Amino acid sequence: MITRKLGKEFRESGLLWFINQTLHLFGWAICWEPDTDEIYPARVKFRGFENENNTQGYIKVSKYLKDNIDELIKESQE
Numbered sequence: 001m002i003t004r005k006l007g008k009e010f011r012e013s014g015l016l017w018f019i020n021q022t023l024h025l026f027g028w029a030i031c032w033e034p035d036t037d038e039i040y041p042a043r044v045k046f047r048g049f050e051n052e053n054n055t056q057g058y059i060k061v062s063k064y065l066k067d068n069i070d071e072l073i074k075e076s077q078e
Contacts, residue, residue, distance in 0.1 A: 014060025
C-alpha cells in the first residue's frame with residue numbers, strides 16, 4: 001500500500017526533523033521547498049538542530065505517534 005502525502009504533512013508531523021537528525025551525522029538532509037512542496041536529498045555542512053527545534057520535533061513526533069498508533073499497529077500486522 002502506498003498513500004502519497006504532501007511534504008507539508010511530512011514536515012508538520014515532525015518526521016522530516018526526525019529523519020534529518022540521523023542524516024546530519026553523514027552530512028545529508030532531506031530538504032523541503034514549501035512553495036513547490038518538493039522534497040529532495042542534499043549534502044549539508046551543518047550537524048544537528050538548536051535545542052528549541054529539537055524540543056518541538058520531539059513534541060510533534062510524540063503527537064504523531066499518539067494520533068496514529070492504532071493504524072500503525074494494524075498496518076504492521078497485515
